[in-house]
Amino acid sequence: MKTFTKLVSISTLIAIMLSPSFLMAAEDKKDKKDKKEKTDKTENIRDGAYLDVGIGLRYQTDPFIFDHQSDSGLAIFINARYQKYGFFVEFPHGTSEQQNTVLSIGYNFLNTEHWSYDLRLAMNHKQLEYTLPESNIVSTRVSHSKFGLRILGDFDNTHLKFIVASASGPNSIFSNANGLYAGGWLSQNYQYNNWNFYSTVGIEYRNEDVVNYFYGIGENEFPGNNEIDGLPYYQGEAGFEYTVQVGFDYPITKDWVFEGFARTTILPSGITDSPLVDGNAVTEAAVLVKYVF
Numbered sequence: 001m002k003t004f005t006k007l008v009s010i011s012t013l014i015a016i017m018l019s020p021s022f023l024m025a026a027e028d029k030k031d032k033k034d035k036k037e038k039t040d041k042t043e044n045i046r047d048g049a050y051l052d053v054g055i056g057l058r059y060q061t062d063p064f065i066f067d068h069q070s071d072s073g074l075a076i077f078i079n080a081r082y083q084k085y086g087f088f089v090e091f092p093h094g095t096s097e098q099q100n101t102v103l104s105i106g107y108n109f110l111n112t113e114h115w116s117y118d119l120r121l122a123m124n125h126k127q128l129e130y131t132l133p134e135s136n137i138v139s140t141r142v143s144h145s146k147f148g149l150r151i152l153g154d155f156d157n158t159h160l161k162f163i164v165a166s167a168s169g170p171n172s173i174f175s176n177a178n179g180l181y182a183g184g185w186l187s188q189n190y191q192y193n194n195w196n197f198y199s200t201v202g203i204e205y206r207n208e209d210v211v212n213y214f215y216g217i218g219e220n221e222f223p224g225n226n227e228i229d230g231l232p233y234y235q236g237e238a239g240f241e242y243t244v245q246v247g248f249d250y251p252i253t254k255d256w257v258f259e260g261f262a263r264t265t266i267l268p269s270g271i272t273d274s275p276l277v278d279g280n281a282v283t284e285a286a287v288l289v290k291y292v293f
Contacts, residue, residue: 044086046108046116051080052094054259056288063272063279066130077288083108088118095247095261095286102126104145118150124167124181125206128214130276132231137222141214144168146179157189167210178209185243195250202243208270211236215274231275239268252289260287 058075079094086108092101104122111117123143130139148165167181185202212235222231247261262285272280 044083044108045111046088047083047085049082051078051293052257052290053078053293054094054257054288054290056259056286058284058286058288060284062282063267063277064128064130065278066132066276067128068131069127069129075286075288077286077290090122094290095259095288106150114153114155116152116154118152119147120150120163120165121145121147122165124148124163124165124183125210125214132222135222135230139221142168143214146181148181157191159185159187159189161185161187167206168213178207179213180207181205181210195248197248198246200243200245202245204241204243205238206241207238208236211238211268211270215271215276217275234274234276236270236274237268239270241268241271242266255292257290257292258288259290261285 054077056075056077057073059072061072077094078091079096080091082089088106088108090101090104090106092104101122101124104120106118106120106122108116108118123145125143127143128141130141131137146166146168148163151160151162153160161184163181163183165181167179181204183202183204185200187198187200190197190199215234215236217231217234219233243263243265245261245263247259249257249259251257263283265282267277267280267282271277
């Protein structure tokens with residue numbers, strides 16, 4: 001009797017294990033386990049692609065009196081990012097509060113619940129080309145890509161960004177131990193119906209080597225026939241730049257977005273005292289329509 005009961009129990013167990021529902025549950029559990037292991041080994045939570053292209057009217061003023069690259073009028077805004085297995089390429093030429101970076105590449109090596117850490121090769125200053133109208137002397141200050149660390153924080157509607165990196169200075173692109181750049185931004189989003197409003201405050205630091213590379217004047221760099229034509233020797237000090245930006249965006253359709261922003265950056269005395277500069281602020285504002293792919 002005991003043997004018969006045992007055989008019945010074993011048969012019942014085998015029948016349950018061979019039933020479709022049991023097999024489907026086991027297979028589903030295995031798929032989830034395999035997917036989790038694959039995600040842990042090969043995927044990154046920030047992997048993906050993003051692209052938006054916009055066109056609009058831009059108003060821009062800056063105090064760099066001999067640099068004519070910035071202007072107002074019709075402008076194109078592009079913001080693109082692609083990441084795979086943690087490796088990324090960015091083209092942030094949109095309406096971000098940090099406009100100095102044209103192209104950056106890097107590796108997203110760590111993510112937690114609220115923080116993300118990137119090693120990044122990028123420019124941290126826009127290129128400047130000074131041309132003296134009297135003598136047509138041209139001096140180009142190229143912003144080279146440099147390595148640095150970027151930390152991003154995301155807390156619902158509050159966003160943080162910190163960057164510490166080497167920066168373009170008086171040395172070559174391959175050797176620049178003295179140039180130092182650091183920046184931090186705090187952004188806050190506000191939602192009202194379908195309107196998204198935001199405000200951003202930021203602070204950026206450049207040491208004296210970086211300041212003098214972009215705004216300093218070497219001996220006999222800009223010679224002239226008289227005091228008006230020529231520019232004197234100048235070396236500035238390290239300093240902090242302060243940025244305030246406000247903006248909005250409104251989805252017109254699923255893919256089209258109406259957007260606007262205004263931004264002002266206050267420059268340090270090490271820059272504003274330069275003979276290449278006439279003023280203490282950089283201002284930009286724009287309204288545009290963009291398509292999100």
